[in-house]
Amino acid sequence: xxxxxxxxxxxxxxxxxxxxxxxxxxxxxxxxxxxxxxxxxxxxxxxxxxxxxxxxxxxxxxxxxxxxxxxxxxxxxxxxxxxxxxxxxxxxxxxxxxxxxxxxxxxxxxxxxxxxxxxxxxxxxxxxxxxxxxxxxxxxxxxxxxxxxxxxxxxxxxxxxxxxxxxxxxxxxxxxxxxxxxxxxxxxxxxxxxxxxxxxxxxxxxxxxxxxxxxxxxxxxxxxxxxxxxxxxxxxxxxxxxxxxxxxxxxxxxxxxxxxxxxxxxxxxxxxxxxxxxxxxxxxxxxxxxxxxxxxxxxxxxxxxxxxxxxxxxxxxxxxxxxxxxxxxxxxxxxxxxxxxxxxxxxxxxxxxxxxxxxxxxxxxxxxxxxxxxxxxxxxxxxxxxxxxxxxxxxxxxxxxxxxxxxx
Amino acid sequence: xxxxxxxxxxxxxxxxxxxxxxxxxxxxxxxxxxxxxxxxxxxxxxxxxxxxxxxxxxxxxxxxxxxxxxxxxxxxxxxxxxxxxxxxxxxxxxxxxxxxxxxxxxxxxxxxxxxxxxxxxxxxxxxxxxxxxxxxxxxxxxxxxxxxxxxxxxxxxxxxxxxxx
Numbered sequence: 001x002x003x004x005x006x007x008x009x010x011x012x013x014x015x016x017x018x019x020x021x022x023x024x025x026x027x028x029x030x031x032x033x034x035x036x037x038x039x040x041x042x043x044x045x046x047x048x049x050x051x052x053x054x055x056x057x058x059x060x061x062x063x064x065x066x067x068x069x070x071x072x073x074x075x076x077x078x079x080x081x082x083x084x085x086x087x088x089x090x091x092x093x094x095x096x097x098x099x100x101x102x103x104x105x106x107x108x109x110x111x112x113x114x115x116x117x118x119x120x121x122x123x124x125x126x127x128x129x130x131x132x133x134x135x136x137x138x139x140x141x142x143x144x145x146x147x148x149x150x151x152x153x154x155x156x157x158x159x160x161x162x163x164x165x166x167x168x169x170x171x172x173x174x175x176x177x178x179x180x181x182x183x184x185x186x187x188x189x190x191x192x193x194x195x196x197x198x199x200x201x202x203x204x205x206x207x208x209x210x211x212x213x214x215x216x217x218x219x220x221x222x223x224x225x226x227x228x229x230x231x232x233x234x235x236x237x238x239x240x241x242x243x244x245x246x247x248x249x250x251x252x253x254x255x256x257x258x259x260x261x262x263x264x265x266x267x268x269x270x271x272x273x274x275x276x277x278x279x280x281x282x283x284x285x286x287x288x289x290x291x292x293x294x295x296x297x298x299x300x301x302x303x304x305x306x307x308x309x310x311x312x313x314x315x316x317x318x319x320x321x322x323x324x325x326x327x328x329x330x331x332x333x334x335x336x337x338x339x340x341x342x343x344x345x346x347x348x349x350x351x352x353x354x355x356x357x358x359x360x361x362x363x364x365x366x367x368x369x370x371x372x373x374x375x376x377x378x379x380x381x382x383x384x385x386x387x388x389x390x391x392x393x394x395x396x397x398x399x400x401x402x403x404x405x406x407x408x
Numbered sequence: 409x410x411x412x413x414x415x416x417x418x419x420x421x422x423x424x425x426x427x428x429x430x431x432x433x434x435x436x437x438x439x440x441x442x443x444x445x446x447x448x449x450x451x452x453x454x455x456x457x458x459x460x461x462x463x464x465x466x467x468x469x470x471x472x473x474x475x476x477x478x479x480x481x482x483x484x485x486x487x488x489x490x491x492x493x494x495x496x497x498x499x500x501x502x503x504x505x506x507x508x509x510x511x512x513x514x515x516x517x518x519x520x521x522x523x524x525x526x527x528x529x530x531x532x533x534x535x536x537x538x539x540x541x542x543x544x545x546x547x548x549x550x551x552x553x554x555x556x557x558x559x560x561x562x563x564x565x566x567x568x569x570x571x572x573x
Contacts, residue, residue, distance in 0.1 A: 082435065124533070127462035131449075134470025138442070138477070145435060145481045153481065160478055164471070184533065 009111040016110055017119050018099070025098060029263045030060035036366045043370035054313070054321030057328075070252040075147055078249070082146035087250065087257035090139025094264035097132045100125045101271045102187055104281050104350030116187070117351070125186040126178065129272065130171055133227070137163040139261065140229070140246050147249035155245030158235050162380060166226040166233075169388035173219035176399035177276045180209045190280035200286070204279040210402035217277045219392040224269040226384065228262060231369040235377055270361035271354075278357050281350035295345055298352040302336025414454055421447035432488045434480045438473060445469040459532045 034049060034056060041048025049056025074083070102118040115121075122128050137160050144156015178184070181192040195203040205213045226233035237245030247258045274280055285294040306329045313325030339348040375383070424443035431437045445468045452461035540548050 079433070079435070082439070085439075122458075124458045124462055127459070127466070131462045131465035131470065134466050134474075137470075137474055141474070141477055141481065142435075142439075145477075157478070157481060160474060164474055164478075167470075 013110045013115055014119060017115070021098065021119060022095065025095070025264065025267070026260070028267070029260050030064060032263045032266070032362065033063065033259070034060050035362070036369075039363065039366045040370045043367070054316055054318065054325050057324070064256070067253050067256040072252040072254065075149060075249045078148040079146040082142050084254075086139050086143035086146055087254040087261075089142070090136065090261035091257040091264070093132055093136045093139065094261040094268070097129055097268045098264065098271075100128060100186065101268070101275070102190070102280070103354055104347070105190075106347055106350060118186075121187060122185065124184040126174065126184045126189075129268070130167075133265070133268070134167060136261075136265065139258070143250065143258070144246040147246075149249050152246050152248045155237060155248070158377065159229055159246060162229070162233065162235065162384075163227055165381060165384040166223045166388070169219050169384060169392050170223035170227055172389070172392040172396060173216045173223060174276055175392075175396045176211065176213050176216040177205050179396075179399050179403055180205065180211075180213075186275050186280075189275055190282060193279045193282060196286055202279055202282065202284055204277065204282070206277045210406045211399045213277055213395070213399070215391055215395040216399075217273070219388050219395065220276070221273060222383070223388055223392075224273065225365070225368065226380070228265045228269055230262070230266065230365060232372040232374050233380060234374065235380060266362060266365055267358065270358045270365070273361055274354060274357040280357075281354040283349060283353050295349065296340055298348045299336045299340030299345070301352075302339055303333050304336075306330065306333030306336055410454060414451070417447045417450040417454070421451070434488070435477065438476045438480060441476070442469050442473050445473065457532060459536060 037059075038048040038056070049059040052058045052062045074080070099119040100122055102116055102121065104117040107114050107116055109115075140163070141156045141160040144152040144154070144159075147153070177189065181189045183189070183192075189205075193202070193204050193208070197203055197208055201207065203209070206217055207214070229237070235245075237247070247255055250258060283294060285291045285297075309329030309332060310326050311329075313322055313329055316322050316325055338344055339352075421444050424440045424447060428437050428440035428444065431440060446465065449461045449464040449469070452458075452464060
């Protein structure tokens, strides 16, 4: 058995990494719905989910159970094959894009095969990502068409037009970063951003390099929100006009797949924003010298959160909360203590900072949704073609100019 | 391993192409064409042409075919109909297709001994960019102007009579 594994170590490692990543990502996606409802709830002076489990922590489980148990009706006259294909396609494309995201600088060795903290490390990582995400529009448009119903069709048409328009600005907005790094590999992007200006400002692409990529980041983030069909660009599912948009006729697990695809796309886009503009897994502090205490930040964050959870659990009103929150708190504290040991401390840094930045972006996503009203359709098209496209083109020209002038 | 992948992708591409012709629903035909495009991208990847493979998916599967699907959805195109003429085309077309296939098999089979293993290039993007934007920059820009003219022509043709500025 071990000889077989050693011989096919590449395939075995890939399978193990894929399974682990899928498990983590699908769990994270479920809890992202909880996170979003909680944050939007508090923005609107509500509690958000509160009844299922302490602080509504078991809500994703209840939702999942409901999705599985629900009746799965099939609209009359719908195209059966395409109707089933559309949610699968959405979900498959959204999850495949996550395969090339590197979560940390370290290498892990499994079955005698050393590989990085990503499922694959492609030379053309960014191009691959764009290629995969350009296929995502089919899930939405085909779902709208196959439902044989007017609201989904309109929603599908709207969102395909929107995604095609914004893909252009999305792709152009990262060209500046591409030119500065001189590579397509996501790993190279991050390594390019190492170092500090004036010993305290990290050389992240957002505020360093020949030309700070502030314009590029602005275009990227606006286009990314539109590309993932999120508020304020969620015209595809404008409730007041189109019921549910392209997924009106879908229910049960097929609807859940669209939902998960949307959240997976949000995660991908946030990961890419972190990698391209915010230094990926690099810590915002210089690690050497008098700043070496920052190495203990991950451990401290986990321990403090864990202790707060334990305290909250002890004073919680329901009995299940008293048990669950305390257990969770102890688990978090344990992880924190483990992260502080000399064995794990350097390994934890990369993933910790990476995931922290990604979580910050996801929070901004939800924040934007809770704050801004939806754009009108003509405004949406005007923003895409008359604002974002010229600005991102100007960014490409300015960055190339700056590169030529500084002679890099 | 490469051999298995090659034959799998080739089979998918051919099956997609056949299904493209045989499907009656226009959307199904478009989907079959997308399958062909993605399978071709996989074949390019096997040849080591990563850049071409990614661009194949971005441009053909991700942009052009989206427009196809979009237009089919907008026009709500109905099922294809079998007419006397299309049956007649089948009687002539099938033997011709057989002749073409036989010819291809014969010539490709005869020529296969002369094909050497191409050397594997790792950095494919840089030479490609040098060629496009340095050596052949003039024809390249000329092509883009040609496409621009075509777009303008389409806009002019599509504008209704009597539309003012």
